[in-house]
Amino acid sequence: PLRAVIFDVDGTLAETERDGHRQAFNQAFRDHGLPFHWDVAEYGRLLAVTGGRYRLAWYLAEQGLSDPAGAARVLHRTKTAHFAAWLRAGPLFPRPGVHELLAGLRDSGVPVAIATTGRREWVSILLKRLFDDIGFAAVVTGDDVAELKPDPEAYLRALSRLDVEAREAVAVEDSPPGLAAATAAGITCLVVASEYHLDMPFPGAAAVLPGFLATDLPDAGLSGVFAD
């Protein structure tokens, strides 16, 4: 039986990357007087590196900076402040159908949890703004793990906080690293690809759905993906 559903945040609950995170990184470059700008396509390439700080470090190393990790640490603090401000005031919506899906799970008594590589500082703002009426049974962020996705640590931690076995849970993801993390934790994973990951292969996904509307989901809801 389905005993928990664990959701990713970026790209899954909301489209946060293109106009949110990306712009915050660009503002940080400007604030620190650096001549870098990530356009929409370039940012898509960089999404292969999860975690904003590691994405920055990887890019700065590619640009030949002498201390990419140190510069990334400083830039990422500025980026996080800009992104948190955007989450408080910017145009932010859940992906269509997400609110109804979460409310349906809540009403049927299935615990809902979060496993993200994003920082708690902004994750808590996003969850409060968009889903204040949903009680999350566990929220695991990038601050709670040593290894980010595609490592399974965030999902394993969520399972242990939920006190649920991997085979009793379903994960919902939007990207290849997210899918890899969930499946490495032994969790059945549904993929609803986000705008940056359309048409990518999702090997090992239980299903790749076109969206979160009732008509996109299996007839039996998320329980419908279990083969038990």
Ligand code: XBP
């Ligand atoms: C999302 C990420 C995050 C964000 C940036 O991956 O990789 O790094 O882009 O957030 P997922 P931070 O959806 O698989 O969790 O800057 O807070 O790291």
Ligand code: MG
């Ligand atoms: Mg994601």
